[in-house]
Amino acid sequence: MIFTFLGTGAGMPAKERNVTSLALGFPEYDGELWLFDCGEGTQRQILYTSVKLTKLSVIFITHMHGDHLFGLPGILGSRSFQGAVTPLTLIGPSGLKSYVETSLRLSGTHLHYPIIIREIETEGKVFENTHFTVYAGELDHGVKSYGYRVLEKDQPGELLVNKLLALNIKPGPIYKEIKEKKQVKLSNGQIIDTAPFIGGKRKGRCITVLGDTRPCAMAAELAQSANVLIHEATFDGQSSRLAHDYHHSTSVQAAEIARKSGVETLILSHLSSRYQKKEQNALLREAKAVFNHTYLAHDFWMFELKRPSRM
Secondary structure, rough: EEEEEEEOOOOOOOOOEEEEEEEEEEEHHHOEEEEEEEEEOOOHHHOOOOOOOOHHHEEEEEOOHHHHOOOOHHHHHHHHHOOOOOOOOEEEOOOOOHHHHHHHHHHHHHHHOOOOEEOOOOEOOOOOOOOEEEEEEEEEOOOOOOEEEEEOEEEEEEEEEHHHHHHOOOOHHHHHHHHHOOOOEOOOOOEOHHHEEEEEOOOOOOEEOOOOOOEEEEEHHOOOOOOOOEEEEEEEEHHHHHHOOOOOOHHHHHHHHHHHOOOEEEEEOOOOOOOOOHHHHHHHHHOOOOOEEEOOOOOOOEEEOOOOOOO
């Protein structure tokens, strides 16, 4: 998985941080691409990256505030202009369907691909495909704001070809049967158990992307044992009262969620433009004092989460 941070600021664009958008690419799955949020200017940010809109298949919107949403009509139009014809799924809070359809209709934008819009009605599973299941939970932000927990399905074990060849079981349709069945009948009539010829499974990865939120139980639940947690850090640790009043979190609170939830890696994003580079580094230091394996994202930064070893 490749995380490309297209916008890491909060509220409104700043010179060094655009508003929120995160691209998640899957080179291991034919380069498929997802977006989490789509703030104003996201399509321009993409021009400075290797992100390909023609590979985009799903967009998850955390909430309906403009800094997470105003770039969406432009992305939809540009994807069409670039020749994409495959379906695109949009997932987010109530109001997303009306926003998208009204924007496209009033702007006269005609898409050359179908869009599927799913508004979240209840917490729980909101998306599933061959490789992933995605769950959503409501956070604490004054408006409906969701966090997403992405679970990769365990990968099946590899066929132990050397063991098969040692028994003179040569490649052919029988190999497919061995991978799919508990027992198979060989050409000589022998029936064998297939388990000894299949390697260990590879455990799927887990990532959590939270929308804007105060610290809350759902944030910790969605982040439980995640390999990567993306969490807002709108304010510094000294501004917890201000963060609470504006329905946001501090860098220290994000670190506390990461520690409490047993995540492997915390990535801070959604920083207020009040913090310049020196103050931003201070946010990182105070978070690392609570949870050491913390990174501070910046626009165009890329982070790779590799597959784990087989079990």
